[in-house]
């Protein structure tokens with residue numbers, strides 16, 4: 309054995325309690341998926357002497373078996389859904405890549421020569437609502453195909469500026485079509501460029517930053533749906549007669565780069581090249597740290613979009629966001645981003661003139677869109693570009709008041725006078741939204757929720773402020789036979805998307821969600837938004853409500869207010885210039901409520917018992933597995949608890965509570 313091969317290996321066995329689908333594969337030690345670990349210097353193992361290397365492996369169960377030849381050790385590799393999915397995804401990707409190569413390459417058949425003919429589209433008669441906007445005819449055709457007869461108010465107000473290369477800050481109510489307000493100018497620009505050739509990697513032209521993974525995925529699929537419509541409308545792309553089997557490259561490619569999904573896959577997508585990247589700041593910054601080429605592409609962006617900018621800084625992404633934004637600054641600005649607001653500097657007027665000239669040259673357009681951007685912040689966006697005196701002369705007492713102020717200060721609008729369009733309705737209440745409230749004790753909220761869900765069937769999105777609250781409520785509503793799905797940040801990304809999808813596709817269902825679902829999600833036909841726990845801010849109230857009553861549909865929002873929450877609700881509505889008396893109290897049929905109370909109490913009892921059983925079983929399994937790994941046997945004590953003992957007799961372990969695990973739903977049949 310050489311020194312190099314004197315390998316120290318560390319096993320981590322994160323096993324038994326996992327709820328994921330598991331497959332066990334028996335392996336010998338050398339076949340396991342070892343990963344090299346950095347040597348910790350503090351342990352004295354960090355030397356470069358080449359003697360010791362550390363490797364670790366996850367998801368491996370160590371099993372000792374007694375054979376005639378003595379005790380032997382075996383390794384069972386546990387394949388979970390997650391590893392399996394990642395592997396499957398990668399395999400599928402490789403297959404797709406191979407197929408692409410086959411189709412594209414057909415060894416080396418030449419790319420077809422495409423003659424890009426501008427299709428004619430009579431927007432004046434077919435799409436009069438859009439006619440005055442100078443959009444690419446293929447976009448007009450797609451809008452027509454999608455049945456989008458006219459622009460929404462925010463689209464109509466922002467397009468003239470966005471199409472004239474101006475920077476735009478757009479504030480408009482939830483569900484009012486903000487994605488296409490910034491998406492259409494980007495698509496228009498890309499379609500007006502020659503179709504990229506597949507032999508040359510495309511550089512990112514537009515970066516859309518969104519605060520949550522779900523929103524980023526939704527924006528990218530929203531824009532992709534538009535591109536699919538564009539590509540499938542009569543394109544006017546005529547391949548010249550040729551024997552080539554190669555597929556023409558897509559004119560526009562869009563990808564989402566978000567956490568919780570395979571990083572390798574996303575890196576490969578980036579390596580192949582995309583035009584529009586929709587990303588969450590955390591994952592993008594992770595990738596950017598090792599990808600200089602992408603960093604260079606971000607420096608040369610044509611469009612930068614911050615969707616729900618105000619939420620982005622709440623979501624704890626500020627550091628990553630700031631790092632990314634720093635890449636988009638003009639060189640001259642980058643040097644003096646006000647880490648410290650220094651008092652010396654050149655004359656602002658001259659500096660701004662220079663920037664404007666440079667801005668024209670480098671042509672970055674910035675769009676900021678949200679349903680909530682305070683008037684102060686809107687003023688600050690403007691003020692930043694029309695300061696009195698020297699811009700670099702920020703005094704300490706003029707330092708940004710809020711993190712969002714700070715963020716806006718760090719943004720480098722090339723436009724000396726960004727257009728601020730504020731279409732938010734008075735009090736920020738969408739006209740098609742009806743509001744109501746129920747005042748009740750905290751402990752009665754479960755019953756009132758159950759009452760509401762039975763009394764008003766439909767698709768209901770229930771907001772809670774904590775993950776623990778969802779974990780408590782989920783089994784209860786399931787026992788009450790309600791079709792409910794959870795959504796919070798501690799679920800795996802795959803599960804989050806699956807639950808969102810199930811909620812979207814199940815007509816009479818409930819989503820129990822934290823505020824990760826409050827912003828931007830465009831779930832079709834949500835009938836009710838229920839604030840089971842009151843929102844932390846006025847903005848959150850608006851955004852939560854915005855999941856219903858979208859695109860001129862009707863919707864209902866209900867606040868559940870406990871006595872100790874009244875003051876907060878008053879303050880919250882006060883912030884919106886409203887009075888809590890504005891929101892009417894719902895009438896409750898008390899006879900029905902009383903009957904439901906009994907059911908809820910029974911469900912709680914069953915839930916408690918089930919919880920205890922689960923916990924006992926979990927402890928018992930843990931002890932059994934640990935004992936097995938240690939090679940000791942278990943005996944049952946008088947109290948029924950299992951103790952590990954170094955005795956040789958095996959004791960059969962039986963689940964005393966088997967008789968309690970029957971299905972509880974029958975308890976609720978009326």
Ligand SMILES: Nc1ncnc2c1ncn2[C@@H]1O[C@H](COP(=O)(O)OP(=O)(O)OP(=O)(O)O)[C@@H](O)[C@H]1O
Pocket residue numbers: 455456457458459460463480481482483484485486487488678679827828829830854855858859
């Ligand atoms: N011009 C249009 N005509 C008809 N429907 C449209 C139009 N533009 C967008 N929509 C549809 O309206 C819905 C809401 O759009 P979008 O998600 O962009 O709203 P939003 O303003 O971003 O909402 P939020 O503030 O909640 O993020 C989408 O389903 C979208 O397809």
